[in-house]
Amino acid sequence: MSMQTSPQGQATPTTATMGRSRRVLKRALRFGRREPSFALGLVLTALILSVALFPGLYSQVSPTDIDTTASLQAPSASHWFGTDELGRDIYSRSIHGTRVTLSIVAGSMMISAFFGGLLGVVAGYTGRLTDMMFGRGIDVVLSFPPIILGVIISGVLGPSTTNLVLALSIVYIPSFFRIARSGAISESSRTYVEAARSVGLTGRAILFRHILRNVMPLIMLQYMILFPLVLQIQAALGFLGLGVQPPTPDWGAILEQGKDYILFAPWISLFPGLFIMISALSVTLIGRSLQKRMN
Amino acid sequence: MGSYLVKRLGASLLTAMLSSIAVFLVVRAVPGDVVAQMLGQSGGSGSQAEDALRRFFGLNQPLHIQYLDWLGGVLKGDLGQSWVRGQPVTEVVLKAFTVTLQLGLMTLAFATFLGVPLGLIAGLYEGRRVDTAIQAFNILGLSAPVFWLGLILLIAVSSLFSWSPPLIYRSPFVDLSDNLATLILPILSLGILQAAAYSQFTRQCVVGAFSEDYVRTALAKGLPMRVVFSKHILRNIMISLVTFMGLILIQILGGVVVIESLFSLPGLGRLLITAIEARDYPVVQGALLMVVFSALIVNLLVDMLYHVIDPRVRVDS
Numbered sequence: 001m002s003m004q005t006s007p008q009g010q011a012t013p014t015t016a017t018m019g020r021s022r023r024v025l026k027r028a029l030r031f032g033r034r035e036p037s038f039a040l041g042l043v044l045t046a047l048i049l050s051v052a053l054f055p056g057l058y059s060q061v062s063p064t065d066i067d068t069t070a071s072l073q074a075p076s077a078s079h080w081f082g083t084d085e086l087g088r089d090i091y092s093r094s095i096h097g098t099r100v101t102l103s104i105v106a107g108s109m110m111i112s113a114f115f116g117g118l119l120g121v122v123a124g125y126t127g128r129l130t131d132m133m134f135g136r137g138i139d140v141v142l143s144f145p146p147i148i149l150g151v152i153i154s155g156v157l158g159p160s161t162t163n164l165v166l167a168l169s170i171v172y173i174p175s176f177f178r179i180a181r182s183g184a185i186s187e188s189s190r191t192y193v194e195a196a197r198s199v200g201l202t203g204r205a206i207l208f209r210h211i212l213r214n215v216m217p218l219i220m221l222q223y224m225i226l227f228p229l230v231l232q233i234q235a236a237l238g239f240l241g242l243g244v245q246p247p248t249p250d251w252g253a254i255l256e257q258g259k260d261y262i263l264f265a266p267w268i269s270l271f272p273g274l275f276i277m278i279s280a281l282s283v284t285l286i287g288r289s290l291q292k293r294m295n
Numbered sequence: 296m297g298s299y300l301v302k303r304l305g306a307s308l309l310t311a312m313l314s315s316i317a318v319f320l321v322v323r324a325v326p327g328d329v330v331a332q333m334l335g336q337s338g339g340s341g342s343q344a345e346d347a348l349r350r351f352f353g354l355n356q357p358l359h360i361q362y363l364d365w366l367g368g369v370l371k372g373d374l375g376q377s378w379v380r381g382q383p384v385t386e387v388v389l390k391a392f393t394v395t396l397q398l399g400l401m402t403l404a405f406a407t408f409l410g411v412p413l414g415l416i417a418g419l420y421e422g423r424r425v426d427t428a429i430q431a432f433n434i435l436g437l438s439a440p441v442f443w444l445g446l447i448l449l450i451a452v453s454s455l456f457s458w459s460p461p462l463i464y465r466s467p468f469v470d471l472s473d474n475l476a477t478l479i480l481p482i483l484s485l486g487i488l489q490a491a492a493y494s495q496f497t498r499q500c501v502v503g504a505f506s507e508d509y510v511r512t513a514l515a516k517g518l519p520m521r522v523v524f525s526k527h528i529l530r531n532i533m534i535s536l537v538t539f540m541g542l543i544l545i546q547i548l549g550g551v552v553v554i555e556s557l558f559s560l561p562g563l564g565r566l567l568i569t570a571i572e573a574r575d576y577p578v579v580q581g582a583l584l585m586v587v588f589s590a591l592i593v594n595l596l597v598d599m600l601y602h603v604i605d606p607r608v609r610v611d612s
Binding site: 145147259280285 | 439440552
């Protein structure tokens with residue numbers, strides 16, 4: 001595609017790249033018109049990722065600097081989102097909180113996807129006793145509503161980032177287990193598995209080289225679909241004081257600190273909540289579009 | 296149906312049993328129990344006092360003895376004594392449960408009466424502007440954190456109507472209007488979220504039904520849309536809608552933890568959090584048992600409703 005030349009024939013490199021970028025732009029616009037919600041999700045996600053990766057580009061103010069002379073100030077030109085009771089800049093805290101919050105969510109979900117996916121594939125493929133034993137364990141986890149399980153684990157172990165990650169990963173193992181298990185069951189009745197078995201491949205090879213690879217897309221889609229939910233639970237635990245501890249900026253934790261000032265300084269709570277909502281929204285938009293395509 | 300129910304009940308009880316063991320172990324697995332906390336607060340920590348307290352709470356016994364003791368009590372309806380409040384746990388938990396139950400059922404009613412009609416409309420007018428608007432509501436509702444919605448509502452009513460809910464919860468049997476005034480914001484914030492979920496699900500059901508053969512046939516033989524919708528589609532998606540109601544109720548049961556602490560409601564969720572903070576094991580265990588049992592009962596009820604609505608439902612899965 002890159003070999004296609006513009007109508008001017010032998011163009012100089014700069015105009016060629018300009019033509020290419022215009023083509024890319026045109027394509028992007030066409031895509032945006034055809035699938036507006038997918039496009040919106042992608043744009044928002046890219047924006048959020050850039051905030052998470054380079055918070056310094058968006059805010060030069062330190063998120064932990066205390067300035068008691070400027071406490072509980074309303075949003076203004078110097079403090080876009082206002083300040084909290086210690087005079088810390090809410091805009092900077094929200095921006096710097098992006099990486100903290102999202103990496104906790106993404107990391108814990110990777111852990112649950114890894115263990116849930118692995119156990120699920122093994123249970124689905126082996127069946128029988130293994131399946132039954134794993135299934136019982138998963139049922140126990142599932143008998144608690146997710147947030148309550150999160151509260152117990154992080155509450156009992158004590159509030160800290162590590163325990164929060166542990167709690168979130170345990171809570172969501174069942175979701176990945178189920179999807180991987182049902183995927184493995186339907187895959188193992190396919191002809192290619194039969195073929196692999198008749199060629200003489202061992203169970204383990206079939207499981208890890210073939211079935212796991214085919215179940216992978218399901219697990220990844222599940223990751224996208226669950227992401228907004230996990231983000232909300234993460235924020236809820238932070239809001240209950242069971243998550244990231246101050247002074248580290250975390251969206252849920254900022255909301256927790258703002259709770260007591262809600263009627264005189266609503267801006268403390270308003271903006272981090274908006275950040276949570278926008279992040280959840282953007283991943284939901286992408287997840288839904290992908291799901292539609294896969295069906 | 297009888298044998299199915301027995302089997303189903305057995306499985307639920309086994310799960311409940313395993314869950315209670317899990318709860319029991321988790322609560323005790325951590326360093327820093329109630330004794331350490333009490334002695335830490337009073338300043339002194341003589342080993343004699345510690346031993347006496349441990350004996351008093353039964354913590355000197357081996358774990359399995361402690362568990363069996365507790366289980367024996369549970370079967371008799373006695374969840375033990377609260378270590379911090381000095382009241383019977385059964386009483387404390389039941390009192391908190393009535394608050395949560397009222398909140399939960401009213402939220403469910405709100406979510407159903409808002410969510411299902413929205414979903415039906417969106418599904419009927421798939422691809423039109425109404426559908427887009429309702430879908431936007433669904434996605435936004437599902438993305439907003441429930442406690443944040445609560446905070447926003449609190450700011451909104453206090454700045455628009457200069458009204459804020461009463462600070463102290465009263466039982467509906469004592470003062471109904473006061474009780475409702477306290478609950479209205481929690482119900483709205485939880486309910487909007489769940490209505491979004493319900494509406495999204497209902498829409499999917501309707502859209503799915505439209506691609507089914509029976510709908511096409513009914514429309515092809517000239518039945519008016521109104522009839523097809525009320526007689527064919529609605530009846531067929533009813534089962535899914537009822538099942539989802541159970542799911543929503545369980546979601547609400549979890550959501551109350553956050554919303555109760557935000558609005559200072561003395562329900563099960565807040566009880567759980569305060570008890571965990573105080574390391575009041577009997578109360579934590581009792582409250583969790585109540586939550587797990589409620590979830591199990593909701594699931595059982597949904598399964599039974601299934602049978603009532605559609606006797607063909609497979610028994611084994």
